[in-house]
Amino acid sequence: MAQEKVQYPQLFLRLAISATMLSAVADRFGFWGENSAWGNWGNFEKYTEQLTYFLPESLSTFSAYTATFLEILFSLMLILGFKTRLAAYGTGFLLLTFALSMTIALGAKAPLDYSVWIGSAAAFLLASQQNYNYSLDTLTKKKKKLSIMSARFNWTTLHPAAYKAGIGIEMALQNSFLDPIQKELIKIRSSQINGCAFCLDMHTKDALKHGETPQRIFILNAWRDAKEFFTEEEQVILMITEEITLINQKGLTEETYEKAKKLFDETQISQIIMAAVAINMWNRIAKASHMEIGK
Missing domain, CATH: 1.20.1290.10 (AhpD-like)
Structure with missing residues:
Protein backbone atom coordinates (compact mmCIF):
# COMPACT_ATOMS: atom_id res chain seq x y z
CA MET A 1 0.00 0.00 0.00
CA ALA A 2 3.01 2.31 0.32
CA GLN A 3 2.99 3.38 -3.32
CA GLU A 4 -0.73 4.16 -3.14
CA LYS A 5 -0.15 6.49 -0.19
CA VAL A 6 2.48 8.59 -1.97
CA GLN A 7 1.03 8.85 -5.47
CA TYR A 8 -0.79 12.16 -4.85
CA PRO A 9 1.99 13.82 -2.79
CA GLN A 10 4.40 12.65 -5.49
CA LEU A 11 2.28 14.25 -8.22
CA PHE A 12 2.03 17.43 -6.15
CA LEU A 13 5.82 17.47 -5.76
CA ARG A 14 6.32 17.13 -9.53
CA LEU A 15 3.92 19.98 -10.26
CA ALA A 16 5.25 22.19 -7.46
CA ILE A 17 8.86 21.90 -8.63
CA SER A 18 7.80 22.56 -12.24
CA ALA A 19 5.64 25.56 -11.34
CA THR A 20 8.45 27.08 -9.28
CA MET A 21 10.99 26.84 -12.11
CA LEU A 22 8.55 28.05 -14.78
CA SER A 23 7.61 30.98 -12.56
CA ALA A 24 11.30 31.95 -12.34
CA VAL A 25 11.59 31.75 -16.13
CA ALA A 26 8.45 33.86 -16.58
CA ASP A 27 9.95 36.48 -14.26
CA ARG A 28 12.94 36.90 -16.58
CA PHE A 29 10.61 37.98 -19.37
CA GLY A 30 8.56 40.36 -17.25
CA PHE A 31 5.52 38.11 -16.99
CA TRP A 32 4.87 39.03 -13.34
CA GLY A 33 4.95 42.77 -13.99
CA GLU A 34 5.57 44.85 -10.87
CA ASN A 35 6.00 41.68 -8.80
CA SER A 36 8.98 40.54 -10.87
CA ALA A 37 12.36 40.05 -9.25
CA TRP A 38 14.25 40.67 -12.50
CA GLY A 39 11.55 42.01 -14.78
CA ASN A 40 13.45 41.50 -18.03
CA TRP A 41 16.14 39.40 -19.62
CA GLY A 42 18.81 42.07 -19.31
CA ASN A 43 18.50 42.18 -15.54
CA PHE A 44 18.68 38.41 -15.38
CA GLU A 45 21.91 38.43 -17.40
CA LYS A 46 23.38 40.93 -14.96
CA TYR A 47 22.31 38.73 -12.06
CA THR A 48 23.90 35.70 -13.75
CA GLU A 49 27.13 37.65 -14.22
CA GLN A 50 27.07 38.39 -10.49
CA LEU A 51 26.74 34.69 -9.66
CA THR A 52 29.33 33.59 -12.23
CA TYR A 53 31.81 36.42 -11.67
CA PHE A 54 34.65 33.95 -12.17
CA LEU A 55 33.59 33.25 -15.79
CA PRO A 56 34.23 35.33 -18.91
CA GLU A 57 31.25 37.48 -19.92
CA SER A 58 30.49 35.29 -22.96
CA LEU A 59 30.32 32.14 -20.84
CA SER A 60 28.22 33.90 -18.23
CA THR A 61 25.69 34.85 -20.90
CA PHE A 62 25.76 31.30 -22.25
CA SER A 63 25.10 29.93 -18.76
CA ALA A 64 22.04 32.20 -18.44
CA TYR A 65 20.56 30.82 -21.68
CA THR A 66 21.51 27.26 -20.77
CA ALA A 67 19.98 27.45 -17.30
CA THR A 68 16.76 28.91 -18.68
CA PHE A 69 16.51 26.25 -21.38
CA LEU A 70 17.07 23.45 -18.85
CA GLU A 71 14.54 24.91 -16.43
CA ILE A 72 11.88 24.93 -19.16
CA LEU A 73 12.85 21.47 -20.42
CA PHE A 74 12.94 19.78 -17.00
CA SER A 75 9.70 21.48 -15.95
CA LEU A 76 7.81 20.21 -19.00
CA MET A 77 9.25 16.72 -18.54
CA LEU A 78 8.13 16.66 -14.90
CA ILE A 79 4.64 17.92 -15.71
CA LEU A 80 4.16 15.29 -18.42
CA GLY A 81 5.93 12.59 -16.46
CA PHE A 82 8.28 11.90 -19.37
CA LYS A 83 11.67 10.48 -18.36
CA THR A 84 10.67 11.62 -14.89
CA ARG A 85 13.65 10.24 -13.00
CA LEU A 86 16.09 11.83 -15.47
CA ALA A 87 14.27 15.16 -15.23
CA ALA A 88 14.25 14.98 -11.43
CA TYR A 89 17.98 14.30 -11.24
CA GLY A 90 18.64 17.07 -13.77
CA THR A 91 16.54 19.49 -11.73
CA GLY A 92 18.29 18.46 -8.53
CA PHE A 93 21.75 19.10 -9.94
CA LEU A 94 20.66 22.34 -11.64
CA LEU A 95 19.23 23.76 -8.41
CA LEU A 96 22.25 22.51 -6.49
CA THR A 97 24.46 24.46 -8.90
CA PHE A 98 22.30 27.56 -8.33
CA ALA A 99 22.54 27.14 -4.55
CA LEU A 100 26.31 26.76 -4.56
CA SER A 101 26.78 29.74 -6.91
CA MET A 102 24.52 31.91 -4.78
CA THR A 103 26.37 30.87 -1.63
CA ILE A 104 29.78 31.70 -3.13
CA ALA A 105 28.73 34.98 -4.74
CA LEU A 106 26.10 36.32 -2.33
CA GLY A 107 26.63 34.45 0.92
CA ALA A 108 24.96 31.55 2.68
CA LYS A 109 21.70 33.40 3.38
CA ALA A 110 20.76 34.00 -0.29
CA PRO A 111 19.90 30.42 -1.33
CA LEU A 112 18.15 29.88 2.02
CA ASP A 113 15.89 32.89 1.44
CA TYR A 114 14.78 31.50 -1.93
CA SER A 115 14.55 27.87 -0.73
CA VAL A 116 16.97 26.71 -3.43
CA TRP A 117 18.45 24.03 -1.19
CA ILE A 118 14.97 22.72 -0.45
CA GLY A 119 14.12 22.66 -4.16
CA SER A 120 17.25 20.66 -4.93
CA ALA A 121 16.59 18.20 -2.10
CA ALA A 122 12.96 17.80 -3.21
CA ALA A 123 14.05 17.02 -6.76
CA PHE A 124 16.51 14.37 -5.58
CA LEU A 125 13.79 12.88 -3.37
CA LEU A 126 11.51 12.70 -6.40
CA ALA A 127 14.27 10.98 -8.37
CA SER A 128 14.47 8.26 -5.70
CA GLN A 129 10.87 7.11 -6.27
CA GLN A 130 10.33 3.70 -7.85
CA ASN A 131 7.27 4.54 -9.93
CA TYR A 132 5.62 7.70 -11.20
CA ASN A 133 1.83 7.67 -11.25
CA TYR A 134 -0.13 9.82 -13.69
CA SER A 135 2.81 10.04 -16.06
CA LEU A 136 3.72 9.20 -19.64
CA ASP A 137 6.39 6.91 -18.19
CA THR A 138 3.72 4.75 -16.54
CA LEU A 139 1.50 4.65 -19.63
CA THR A 140 4.43 3.75 -21.87
CA LYS A 141 5.62 1.07 -19.45
CA LYS A 142 2.18 -0.49 -19.23
CA LYS A 143 1.73 -0.55 -22.99
CA LYS A 144 5.13 -2.15 -23.36
CA LYS A 145 4.28 -4.83 -20.81
Whole structure:
Protein backbone atom coordinates (compact mmCIF):
# COMPACT_ATOMS: atom_id res chain seq x y z
CA MET A 1 0.00 0.00 0.00
CA ALA A 2 3.01 2.31 0.32
CA GLN A 3 2.99 3.38 -3.32
CA GLU A 4 -0.73 4.16 -3.14
CA LYS A 5 -0.15 6.49 -0.19
CA VAL A 6 2.48 8.59 -1.97
CA GLN A 7 1.03 8.85 -5.47
CA TYR A 8 -0.79 12.16 -4.85
CA PRO A 9 1.99 13.82 -2.79
CA GLN A 10 4.40 12.65 -5.49
CA LEU A 11 2.28 14.25 -8.22
CA PHE A 12 2.03 17.43 -6.15
CA LEU A 13 5.82 17.47 -5.76
CA ARG A 14 6.32 17.13 -9.53
CA LEU A 15 3.92 19.98 -10.26
CA ALA A 16 5.25 22.19 -7.46
CA ILE A 17 8.86 21.90 -8.63
CA SER A 18 7.80 22.56 -12.24
CA ALA A 19 5.64 25.56 -11.34
CA THR A 20 8.45 27.08 -9.28
CA MET A 21 10.99 26.84 -12.11
CA LEU A 22 8.55 28.05 -14.78
CA SER A 23 7.61 30.98 -12.56
CA ALA A 24 11.30 31.95 -12.34
CA VAL A 25 11.59 31.75 -16.13
CA ALA A 26 8.45 33.86 -16.58
CA ASP A 27 9.95 36.48 -14.26
CA ARG A 28 12.94 36.90 -16.58
CA PHE A 29 10.61 37.98 -19.37
CA GLY A 30 8.56 40.36 -17.25
CA PHE A 31 5.52 38.11 -16.99
CA TRP A 32 4.87 39.03 -13.34
CA GLY A 33 4.95 42.77 -13.99
CA GLU A 34 5.57 44.85 -10.87
CA ASN A 35 6.00 41.68 -8.80
CA SER A 36 8.98 40.54 -10.87
CA ALA A 37 12.36 40.05 -9.25
CA TRP A 38 14.25 40.67 -12.50
CA GLY A 39 11.55 42.01 -14.78
CA ASN A 40 13.45 41.50 -18.03
CA TRP A 41 16.14 39.40 -19.62
CA GLY A 42 18.81 42.07 -19.31
CA ASN A 43 18.50 42.18 -15.54
CA PHE A 44 18.68 38.41 -15.38
CA GLU A 45 21.91 38.43 -17.40
CA LYS A 46 23.38 40.93 -14.96
CA TYR A 47 22.31 38.73 -12.06
CA THR A 48 23.90 35.70 -13.75
CA GLU A 49 27.13 37.65 -14.22
CA GLN A 50 27.07 38.39 -10.49
CA LEU A 51 26.74 34.69 -9.66
CA THR A 52 29.33 33.59 -12.23
CA TYR A 53 31.81 36.42 -11.67
CA PHE A 54 34.65 33.95 -12.17
CA LEU A 55 33.59 33.25 -15.79
CA PRO A 56 34.23 35.33 -18.91
CA GLU A 57 31.25 37.48 -19.92
CA SER A 58 30.49 35.29 -22.96
CA LEU A 59 30.32 32.14 -20.84
CA SER A 60 28.22 33.90 -18.23
CA THR A 61 25.69 34.85 -20.90
CA PHE A 62 25.76 31.30 -22.25
CA SER A 63 25.10 29.93 -18.76
CA ALA A 64 22.04 32.20 -18.44
CA TYR A 65 20.56 30.82 -21.68
CA THR A 66 21.51 27.26 -20.77
CA ALA A 67 19.98 27.45 -17.30
CA THR A 68 16.76 28.91 -18.68
CA PHE A 69 16.51 26.25 -21.38
CA LEU A 70 17.07 23.45 -18.85
CA GLU A 71 14.54 24.91 -16.43
CA ILE A 72 11.88 24.93 -19.16
CA LEU A 73 12.85 21.47 -20.42
CA PHE A 74 12.94 19.78 -17.00
CA SER A 75 9.70 21.48 -15.95
CA LEU A 76 7.81 20.21 -19.00
CA MET A 77 9.25 16.72 -18.54
CA LEU A 78 8.13 16.66 -14.90
CA ILE A 79 4.64 17.92 -15.71
CA LEU A 80 4.16 15.29 -18.42
CA GLY A 81 5.93 12.59 -16.46
CA PHE A 82 8.28 11.90 -19.37
CA LYS A 83 11.67 10.48 -18.36
CA THR A 84 10.67 11.62 -14.89
CA ARG A 85 13.65 10.24 -13.00
CA LEU A 86 16.09 11.83 -15.47
CA ALA A 87 14.27 15.16 -15.23
CA ALA A 88 14.25 14.98 -11.43
CA TYR A 89 17.98 14.30 -11.24
CA GLY A 90 18.64 17.07 -13.77
CA THR A 91 16.54 19.49 -11.73
CA GLY A 92 18.29 18.46 -8.53
CA PHE A 93 21.75 19.10 -9.94
CA LEU A 94 20.66 22.34 -11.64
CA LEU A 95 19.23 23.76 -8.41
CA LEU A 96 22.25 22.51 -6.49
CA THR A 97 24.46 24.46 -8.90
CA PHE A 98 22.30 27.56 -8.33
CA ALA A 99 22.54 27.14 -4.55
CA LEU A 100 26.31 26.76 -4.56
CA SER A 101 26.78 29.74 -6.91
CA MET A 102 24.52 31.91 -4.78
CA THR A 103 26.37 30.87 -1.63
CA ILE A 104 29.78 31.70 -3.13
CA ALA A 105 28.73 34.98 -4.74
CA LEU A 106 26.10 36.32 -2.33
CA GLY A 107 26.63 34.45 0.92
CA ALA A 108 24.96 31.55 2.68
CA LYS A 109 21.70 33.40 3.38
CA ALA A 110 20.76 34.00 -0.29
CA PRO A 111 19.90 30.42 -1.33
CA LEU A 112 18.15 29.88 2.02
CA ASP A 113 15.89 32.89 1.44
CA TYR A 114 14.78 31.50 -1.93
CA SER A 115 14.55 27.87 -0.73
CA VAL A 116 16.97 26.71 -3.43
CA TRP A 117 18.45 24.03 -1.19
CA ILE A 118 14.97 22.72 -0.45
CA GLY A 119 14.12 22.66 -4.16
CA SER A 120 17.25 20.66 -4.93
CA ALA A 121 16.59 18.20 -2.10
CA ALA A 122 12.96 17.80 -3.21
CA ALA A 123 14.05 17.02 -6.76
CA PHE A 124 16.51 14.37 -5.58
CA LEU A 125 13.79 12.88 -3.37
CA LEU A 126 11.51 12.70 -6.40
CA ALA A 127 14.27 10.98 -8.37
CA SER A 128 14.47 8.26 -5.70
CA GLN A 129 10.87 7.11 -6.27
CA GLN A 130 10.33 3.70 -7.85
CA ASN A 131 7.27 4.54 -9.93
CA TYR A 132 5.62 7.70 -11.20
CA ASN A 133 1.83 7.67 -11.25
CA TYR A 134 -0.13 9.82 -13.69
CA SER A 135 2.81 10.04 -16.06
CA LEU A 136 3.72 9.20 -19.64
CA ASP A 137 6.39 6.91 -18.19
CA THR A 138 3.72 4.75 -16.54
CA LEU A 139 1.50 4.65 -19.63
CA THR A 140 4.43 3.75 -21.87
CA LYS A 141 5.62 1.07 -19.45
CA LYS A 142 2.18 -0.49 -19.23
CA LYS A 143 1.73 -0.55 -22.99
CA LYS A 144 5.13 -2.15 -23.36
CA LYS A 145 4.28 -4.83 -20.81
CA LEU A 146 1.00 -5.52 -22.57
CA SER A 147 2.80 -6.15 -25.85
CA ILE A 148 2.23 -9.85 -26.40
CA MET A 149 5.07 -11.60 -28.24
CA SER A 150 4.93 -15.38 -28.08
CA ALA A 151 7.19 -18.31 -28.79
CA ARG A 152 4.55 -19.72 -31.16
CA PHE A 153 3.31 -16.63 -32.96
CA ASN A 154 2.82 -12.90 -32.71
CA TRP A 155 -0.91 -12.67 -32.18
CA THR A 156 -0.82 -8.86 -32.06
CA THR A 157 -0.20 -8.82 -35.80
CA LEU A 158 -2.40 -11.82 -36.57
CA HIS A 159 -5.38 -10.39 -34.67
CA PRO A 160 -4.71 -6.67 -34.14
CA ALA A 161 -8.37 -5.82 -33.55
CA ALA A 162 -8.61 -8.37 -30.73
CA TYR A 163 -5.35 -7.13 -29.24
CA LYS A 164 -6.60 -3.54 -29.37
CA ALA A 165 -9.82 -4.58 -27.63
CA GLY A 166 -7.82 -6.29 -24.86
CA ILE A 167 -5.69 -3.18 -24.39
CA GLY A 168 -8.90 -1.15 -24.25
CA ILE A 169 -10.11 -3.17 -21.27
CA GLU A 170 -6.82 -2.64 -19.46
CA MET A 171 -6.85 1.09 -20.14
CA ALA A 172 -10.44 1.35 -18.90
CA LEU A 173 -9.44 -0.40 -15.68
CA GLN A 174 -6.76 2.22 -15.07
CA ASN A 175 -9.60 4.53 -14.03
CA SER A 176 -11.19 2.03 -11.64
CA PHE A 177 -11.30 2.47 -7.87
CA LEU A 178 -8.84 -0.40 -7.40
CA ASP A 179 -5.43 0.69 -6.17
CA PRO A 180 -2.23 -0.74 -7.72
CA ILE A 181 -1.79 -3.36 -4.99
CA GLN A 182 -5.38 -4.60 -5.29
CA LYS A 183 -5.00 -4.91 -9.05
CA GLU A 184 -1.83 -6.94 -8.69
CA LEU A 185 -3.43 -9.23 -6.07
CA ILE A 186 -6.17 -10.03 -8.59
CA LYS A 187 -3.63 -10.70 -11.32
CA ILE A 188 -1.36 -12.86 -9.17
CA ARG A 189 -4.19 -14.92 -7.66
CA SER A 190 -5.78 -15.62 -11.04
CA SER A 191 -2.39 -16.50 -12.51
CA GLN A 192 -1.73 -18.91 -9.63
CA ILE A 193 -4.99 -20.74 -10.28
CA ASN A 194 -4.47 -20.81 -14.03
CA GLY A 195 -0.82 -21.81 -13.69
CA CYS A 196 0.43 -18.97 -15.86
CA ALA A 197 4.16 -18.62 -15.22
CA PHE A 198 4.56 -15.65 -17.55
CA CYS A 199 1.89 -13.60 -15.76
CA LEU A 200 3.09 -14.65 -12.31
CA ASP A 201 6.59 -13.48 -13.15
CA MET A 202 5.34 -10.15 -14.46
CA HIS A 203 2.82 -9.32 -11.76
CA THR A 204 4.77 -10.42 -8.71
CA LYS A 205 7.53 -8.06 -9.88
CA ASP A 206 5.00 -5.29 -10.48
CA ALA A 207 3.45 -5.85 -7.05
CA LEU A 208 6.83 -5.48 -5.35
CA LYS A 209 7.47 -2.26 -7.27
CA HIS A 210 4.13 -0.90 -6.05
CA GLY A 211 5.11 -1.57 -2.43
CA GLU A 212 3.65 -5.04 -1.84
CA THR A 213 5.57 -7.18 0.64
CA PRO A 214 7.22 -10.48 -0.34
CA GLN A 215 5.55 -12.17 2.64
CA ARG A 216 2.02 -11.42 1.38
CA ILE A 217 2.92 -12.64 -2.09
CA PHE A 218 4.38 -15.86 -0.66
CA ILE A 219 1.21 -16.69 1.29
CA LEU A 220 -1.32 -15.43 -1.26
CA ASN A 221 -2.02 -18.94 -2.54
CA ALA A 222 -3.22 -19.83 0.98
CA TRP A 223 -4.62 -16.45 2.04
CA ARG A 224 -7.62 -18.00 3.80
CA ASP A 225 -5.24 -19.44 6.40
CA ALA A 226 -3.58 -16.05 6.86
CA LYS A 227 -6.48 -13.61 6.79
CA GLU A 228 -4.81 -11.33 9.31
CA PHE A 229 -2.40 -10.29 6.56
CA PHE A 230 -5.18 -9.10 4.24
CA THR A 231 -7.81 -6.41 4.73
CA GLU A 232 -11.50 -7.26 4.61
CA GLU A 233 -11.76 -5.56 1.23
CA GLU A 234 -8.81 -7.55 -0.13
CA GLN A 235 -10.32 -10.81 1.10
CA VAL A 236 -13.57 -10.15 -0.75
CA ILE A 237 -11.67 -9.08 -3.87
CA LEU A 238 -9.73 -12.37 -3.74
CA MET A 239 -12.96 -14.36 -3.28
CA ILE A 240 -14.48 -12.74 -6.35
CA THR A 241 -11.28 -13.31 -8.33
CA GLU A 242 -11.21 -17.00 -7.45
CA GLU A 243 -14.87 -17.57 -8.28
CA ILE A 244 -14.60 -15.73 -11.60
CA THR A 245 -11.46 -17.70 -12.47
CA LEU A 246 -13.16 -20.97 -11.50
CA ILE A 247 -16.45 -19.88 -13.08
CA ASN A 248 -17.41 -23.43 -14.08
CA GLN A 249 -17.68 -24.56 -10.46
CA LYS A 250 -20.20 -22.30 -8.73
CA GLY A 251 -20.01 -19.04 -10.61
CA LEU A 252 -20.02 -15.88 -8.51
CA THR A 253 -21.90 -17.19 -5.48
CA GLU A 254 -24.65 -15.26 -3.73
CA GLU A 255 -22.70 -15.45 -0.48
CA THR A 256 -19.68 -13.74 -2.01
CA TYR A 257 -21.82 -11.18 -3.81
CA GLU A 258 -23.63 -10.23 -0.59
CA LYS A 259 -20.30 -9.77 1.19
CA ALA A 260 -19.12 -7.57 -1.67
CA LYS A 261 -22.28 -5.41 -1.48
CA LYS A 262 -21.46 -4.55 2.12
CA LEU A 263 -18.09 -3.11 1.12
CA PHE A 264 -18.47 -1.95 -2.49
CA ASP A 265 -21.11 -0.35 -4.66
CA GLU A 266 -22.29 -1.96 -7.90
CA THR A 267 -19.85 0.00 -10.04
CA GLN A 268 -16.92 -1.08 -7.91
CA ILE A 269 -18.07 -4.72 -7.93
CA SER A 270 -18.29 -4.60 -11.72
CA GLN A 271 -14.74 -3.21 -11.85
CA ILE A 272 -13.44 -6.06 -9.68
CA ILE A 273 -15.17 -8.58 -11.96
CA MET A 274 -13.74 -6.94 -15.10
CA ALA A 275 -10.24 -6.93 -13.60
CA ALA A 276 -10.57 -10.66 -12.92
CA VAL A 277 -11.97 -11.28 -16.42
CA ALA A 278 -9.11 -9.31 -18.00
CA ILE A 279 -6.29 -11.23 -16.30
CA ASN A 280 -8.01 -14.54 -17.06
CA MET A 281 -7.96 -13.51 -20.72
CA TRP A 282 -4.23 -12.68 -20.60
CA ASN A 283 -3.53 -15.92 -18.69
CA ARG A 284 -5.13 -17.96 -21.45
CA ILE A 285 -3.35 -16.08 -24.22
CA ALA A 286 0.02 -16.45 -22.47
CA LYS A 287 -0.40 -20.17 -21.83
CA ALA A 288 -1.82 -20.96 -25.26
CA SER A 289 0.93 -19.10 -27.08
CA HIS A 290 3.77 -20.29 -24.79
CA MET A 291 4.92 -16.80 -23.92
CA GLU A 292 8.43 -16.84 -22.55
CA ILE A 293 9.15 -15.56 -19.07
CA GLY A 294 11.03 -12.28 -18.92
CA LYS A 295 10.26 -11.24 -22.45
